[in-house]
């Protein structure tokens with residue numbers, strides 16, 4: 001009888017790929033997890049219990065066929081595993097690296113609920129596609145038929161690029177317009193290299209270019225350019241993300257040295273590409289030699305504290321007004337940050353800033369406690385009177401979240417319906433807005449969300465456009 005290759009969770013423990021020591025990873029922007037060796041990937045994949053109703057798949061926004069590609073990996077059929085994985089996910093190696101698996105697929109793995117550690121789904125997904133790249137299995141689009149229709153995509157982040165890939169594979173002419181000089185959106189300029197190395201993103205952009213997607217970079221689309229794009233293409237997809245930083249208006253908030261998280265992260269990511277960045281090179285956006293205080297408790301704040309450590313900060317503190325259990329950021333990232341030397345000041349909120357001749361010198365902190373739950377059921381923070389103190393700082397980074405820009409004004413389209421939060425109103429299954437032929441996907445529809453949801457939206461929208469154009473999906477050349 002053939003040996004059972006799966007269900008090894010009883011005899012094999014969960015084992016993540018090796019994590020680099022904090023002392024060495026503090027020194028560079030390289031990813032912190034190594035790759036599985038082949039035998040280890042097979043071993044970890046073989047722990048899957050092959051559930052009849054796989055909750056991991058249900059809770060993956062892309063409904064990846066996880067149990068099947070785990071089985072194919074465990075049995076050494078890696079090329080088939082890759083084909084299956086990429087059939088539902090445009091960028092599996094990116095999701096494998098940066099999805100919050102603990103809240104999605106792995107958080108719903110049944111074997112964990114029976115007391116065993118979850119299957120390391122994200123790490124296996126990354127391993128499969130990294131191996132596919134090494135072996136030349138990842139190919140640019142090669143449509144069998146070139147179609148005359150064209151689609152213009154505004155925004156080259158994961159949402160726009162996922163749509164671009166699917167449309168191009170079906171032979172549609174695709175042009176991506178982006179205000180930055182490199183495509184990738186937050187994959188390129190937001191998320192730091194220690195979570196997602198830049199060459200992983202750049203090889204995907206090159207693959208899209210090789211498959212015939214046109215990129216028009218340094219193109220900040222305004223009302224005039226939008227009208228031109230709309231006239232030139234059969235459909236337009238808005239995939240512009242959310243970039244307006246939430247701000248703090250309080251005494252001293254105009255002091256020099258109080259910066260927005262996105263400016264800080266873009267500067268750091270640009271330096272990783274070797275770019276000259278004036279505001280980094282003149283010290284303004286660099287943490288080197290400074291006492292850094294980051295305000296916020298989300299993933300952006302986690303990226304800022306860990307970037308500050310790598311840039312050579314003297315000390316890095318993170319202020320968050322709730323406690324550890326109630327922070328929005330990933331617990332895995334908090335643990336990584338603590339290992340790297342970040343100090344978290346829970347239940348601490350800013351009430352103003354001190355300065356020295358206009359340069360920030362500290363954050364006036366008020367201590368909080370969690371009170372009664374608010375309308376959303378979350379315990380609201382309350383001030384503890386008389387417990388204020390000053391946290392000394394040379395650089396303060398505000399990581400308080402993002403909101404949409406004014407889209408109607410930006411594109412000169414008052415008829416582009418938006419929600420009360422300013423996000424674009426679009427059908428969740430197709431991305432259709434209230435303007436015929438104009439679609440929207442990703443963060444600009446959902447508000448600040450996740451890469452995997454942007455990919456899902458981009459794919460769904462491409463499918464809807466193909467249906468409208470009566471074009472069959474992905475007709476590959478022989």
Ligand SMILES: Cc1cc2nc3c(=O)[nH]c(=O)nc-3n(C[C@H](O)[C@H](O)[C@H](O)COP(=O)(O)OP(=O)(O)OC[C@H]3O[C@@H](n4cnc5c(N)ncnc54)[C@H](O)[C@@H]3O)c2cc1C
Pocket residue numbers: 098099100154155156157158159160177178179180183184185186187190191195219220221222239240241242265299300303410441442443444448449450451452454
């Ligand atoms: C610091 C940070 C860390 C994050 N970490 C994670 C993580 O670990 N895991 C995860 O899943 N998600 C993470 N996210 C969220 C994730 O990056 C986003 O949800 C995702 O990138 C949204 O994709 P998108 O395509 O909608 O928009 P974006 O990635 O924001 O791309 C939008 C693109 O549109 C362009 N654009 C905007 N306006 C215009 C215009 N007028 N003209 C031309 N181009 C324009 C921008 O230049 C950009 O390239 C993080 C976000 C941040 C800020």
Ligand code: SF4
Pocket residue numbers: 059060061062063064066089095096099101104105106121122125452
């Ligand atoms: S895409 Fe994200 S949620 Fe889905 S299987 Fe991969 S890591 Fe899990």
